[in-house]
Structure formats: C-alpha cells, structure tokens
Amino acid sequence: DRLKLLANATQRMNDTNAYVWAVEKLVTYYPQKQYWTDLLGRLQRKPNFSDRLALDTYRLSLATGATSAAADYMEMVQLAVQAGSLNEAQQAMDKGFAAGVLGVGPEAERHKRLKDLVAKRLAEAKAGQAQALTEAKAAKDGGELLAIGLDQVYGGQAKPGLELMQQGIAKGTKRPDDAKLHLAIAQLVAGDHAKSAATFRTVQGNDGTADLARLWALFARKK
Structure with a gap:
C-alpha cells in the first residue's frame, strides 16, 4: 500500500524518475x-x-501477461517471423487464439491467414534447418547463429539452442548488447534463472537495451 501511495503521489507531482522507481518496485512485489x-x-x-x-518489448509484454490487444499479438507475430523466430511466432499466435483475442471479430480472417503463414514458414524452416545452420556457422558474423539458437530454445531445444547462441556471441556480432539481451531471454525461457539474471546485468547499451534488460530482470525474479 505504501508503494501504491508513493506511486500516486509522485505521479501527481510529475516526478517521473521517482514514479518509475515506485512502479518498478510494485511489479517486483505485485x-x-x-x-x-x-x-x-x-x-x-x-x-x-x-x-x-x-520485438523484445513485445516478448516481455507477452511474458508478463500485459498483451491484450489483437493488434499487439499480430505485430509481435509478424516481427518474430521477420526475425526468424518462428517457434516463438507460433507460440504467440496460439496464445492469442487461446485468449480469445485472435480469430474473432472483423479481422478474424486476417488472423487465420497469418496463423497459416506462420505454420508454413515454420515447416519450411525445419526442412531447411541443416542448410541454414551450415551457412550460419560459415558466416563471419554470429548473428545468424544467435537467431537460430534462440528459435531452437523457443522450440524446446534449450541445450543445443543456448550452445549455438554462445557460439554466435563468441564469433562476434554487430550489436553485442542485443546479443546478450537475447541470450538472457533464452536462458530465462530455458528455466536457468541464475544465469539469466547474471546475463541481464551485463547488458549496458544506452539505446534502450539496458533499460529493457533491467525490466526483464525484474520479471525474472518472480518466475
């Protein structure tokens, strides 16, 4: 109750920093x-x-139960498809349908078309997985290894997926903080909370990556 009072008071005072601090404490305990x-x-x-x-923001929104609008589910699924995270895209789509948010209303047919597209892309990715992995290992940049590894983790293959992500980070990427953020998310999805918390703390980017990692870490404490 004190935290709620503090949040309300700081919001009325327009003290943004104090308000955000109070709300971050609230999500930790409530x-x-x-x-x-x-x-x-x-x-x-x-x-x-x-x-x-x-996409990383949508991931956290979905994980915390904050995603409720059909448009948000659809946008997340499309971004996940673009990122090659097809297992994740299918899971988000399934959650939207299960929640009764997708597959209903005037956009129901569009939702169904996207669901079919995700299933098609996922089948194609599985068929071409060996070739994609060979090309990713031959690439100078580790980005594709990270993407394939993350998709494997979302697909239930935690051990090989995390190993591929580590290989990708060791090879080097254009955005190291993004890579560490994605590794931490994958570790959390895989159930390794201790490693996930430690990896989140290494994210230092000033473009939103560190802020997002801090919020992910707050969520991870309640898992």
Missing part, C-alpha cells in the same frame, strides 16, 4: 498487468529507445 503496461509504455516513449527493440 506483478500486475497494469503496472507492466505502464512501464513498457514509458520505456518505448523514451527519446533514446531504439525501434529495433520492439
């Missing part, structure tokens, strides 16, 4: 949907927040 929605919305509105982190 992880309610509205607090996560507030925090993620404020994070995305920060001037330095990079658009490329949209």
Whole structure:
C-alpha cells in the first residue's frame, strides 16, 4: 500500500524518475498487468529507445501477461517471423487464439491467414534447418547463429539452442548488447534463472537495451 501511495503521489507531482522507481518496485512485489503496461509504455516513449527493440518489448509484454490487444499479438507475430523466430511466432499466435483475442471479430480472417503463414514458414524452416545452420556457422558474423539458437530454445531445444547462441556471441556480432539481451531471454525461457539474471546485468547499451534488460530482470525474479 505504501508503494501504491508513493506511486500516486509522485505521479501527481510529475516526478517521473521517482514514479518509475515506485512502479518498478510494485511489479517486483505485485506483478500486475497494469503496472507492466505502464512501464513498457514509458520505456518505448523514451527519446533514446531504439525501434529495433520492439520485438523484445513485445516478448516481455507477452511474458508478463500485459498483451491484450489483437493488434499487439499480430505485430509481435509478424516481427518474430521477420526475425526468424518462428517457434516463438507460433507460440504467440496460439496464445492469442487461446485468449480469445485472435480469430474473432472483423479481422478474424486476417488472423487465420497469418496463423497459416506462420505454420508454413515454420515447416519450411525445419526442412531447411541443416542448410541454414551450415551457412550460419560459415558466416563471419554470429548473428545468424544467435537467431537460430534462440528459435531452437523457443522450440524446446534449450541445450543445443543456448550452445549455438554462445557460439554466435563468441564469433562476434554487430550489436553485442542485443546479443546478450537475447541470450538472457533464452536462458530465462530455458528455466536457468541464475544465469539469466547474471546475463541481464551485463547488458549496458544506452539505446534502450539496458533499460529493457533491467525490466526483464525484474520479471525474472518472480518466475
């Protein structure tokens, strides 16, 4: 109750930093949907927040139960498909349908088309997995290894997926903080909370990656 009073008081005073601190404490002890929605919305509105982190933000929104709009499910699924995270895309789509948010209303047919597309892309990716992995290992940059590894983790293959991600990081990537953020998320999905927490703490980017990693770490404490 004291935290709620503090959050309300600092919001009335327009003390943004104190308000965010209070809400971050609230999600630590009372992880309610509205607090996560507030925090993620404020994070995305920060001037330095990079658009490329949209999928990572949607990931946290879905994980915390803050995703409720059909448009958000659809956008997340499309971004996951673009990123090659097809197992994740299918899981997000399934959650949207299970929640009764997708597959209903005037956009129901569009939702169904995207669901079919995800299933098709996932089948194609599985058929070409060996070739994709060979090409990723031959590449100078470790980005593709990271992407394939993350997709494997979402597909239930935690051990080989995490190993591929580590290989990708060792090889080097254009955005090391993104790589560490994705590794930490994968470790959390795989159930290794201790390693995940440690990896989140190594994310230092000033383009929103460190802020997002901190929120992911807050969520991970309640897992």
